[in-house]
Amino acid sequence: xxxxxxxxxxxxxxxxxxxLLRCNYSSSVPPYLFWYVQYPNxxxxxxxxxxxxxxxxxxxxxxxxxxxxxxxxxxxxxPSAHMSDAAEYFCAxxxxxxxxxxxxGSGTRxxxxx
Amino acid sequence: xxxxxxxxxxxxxxxxNKKSLKCEQHMGHRAMYWYKQKAKKPPELMFVYxxxxxxxxxxxxxxxxxxxxxxxxxxxxxxxxxxxxxxLYLCASSQVENLEGQGAGGELxxxxxxxxTVL
Numbered sequence: 001x002x003x004x005x006x007x008x009x010x011x012x013x014x015x016x017x018x019x020l021l022r023c024n025y026s027s028s029v030p031p032y033l034f035w036y037v038q039y040p041n042x043x044x045x046x047x048x049x050x051x052x053x054x055x056x057x058x059x060x061x062x063x064x065x066x067x068x069x070x071x072x073x074x075x076x077x078x079p080s081a082h083m084s085d086a087a088e089y090f091c092a093x094x095x096x097x098x099x100x101x102x103x104x105g106s107g108t109r110x111x112x113x114x
Numbered sequence: 115x116x117x118x119x120x121x122x123x124x125x126x127x128x129x130x131n132k133k134s135l136k137c138e139q140h141m142g143h144r145a146m147y148w149y150k151q152k153a154k155k156p157p158e159l160m161f162v163y164x165x166x167x168x169x170x171x172x173x174x175x176x177x178x179x180x181x182x183x184x185x186x187x188x189x190x191x192x193x194x195x196x197x198x199x200x201x202l203y204l205c206a207s208s209q210v211e212n213l214e215g216q217g218a219g220g221e222l223x224x225x226x227x228x229x230x231t232v233l
Binding site for chain 2: 010034036041042043044045046049090101102103104105107
């Protein structure tokens with residue numbers, strides 16, 4: 001069965017520092033992978049997605065992620081953190097064999113220090 | 115502004131009440147979802163509708179009853195809930211890749227959620 005594991009429930013970085021949020025996946029078939037962000041008291045918003053093709057995926061708000069099959073990873077990065085990036089981030093995988101079933105990881109809360 | 119609208123934003127109900135959560139989208143998406151999210155937890159899939167037909171039920175208790183009256187609307191009827199059902203209920207929609215209803219493979223558009231408290 002497909003699944004994702006997010007390493008670190010809480011990450012804290014200084015404003016302007018590199019952001020790295022880790023996600024590893026488990027899948028017996030080529031997965032579709034996603035990163036979603038959730039701001040307090042809001043729904044989730046897609047940051048970026050990997051389906052096929054280029055393994056480096058660029059998303060909104062300066063975020064990007066690289067699909068590494070050999071490491072079964074899909075880590076999220078941003079070169080320079082902004083205060084507005086403070087939120088909960090979820091890695092997710094799509095189970096293509098089943099209609100529209102998207103499974104979320106446990107989430108990583110990102111805090112930004114001034 | 116979100117293109118998926120959920121009402122009400124907040125709902126408080128007793129264990130004997132009957133209430134409904136409503137969700138509406140006008141993006142032409144033919145897949146619609148209900149997720150349940152407890153505090154500091156990820157969303158958990160409850161139901162998926164594809165072309166107005168229930169395609170996935172994640173073994174949700176029968177006190178939750180979904181309904182998809184048309185391609186734009188999704189309801190979640192609530193009856194005899196328990197305090198542990200208190201959570202944020204998120205509606206989402208997406209395109210459907212093929213007529214078999216498989217593989218959204220794509221973006222879920224979420225509403226802001228309905229926060230339910232069961233007393």
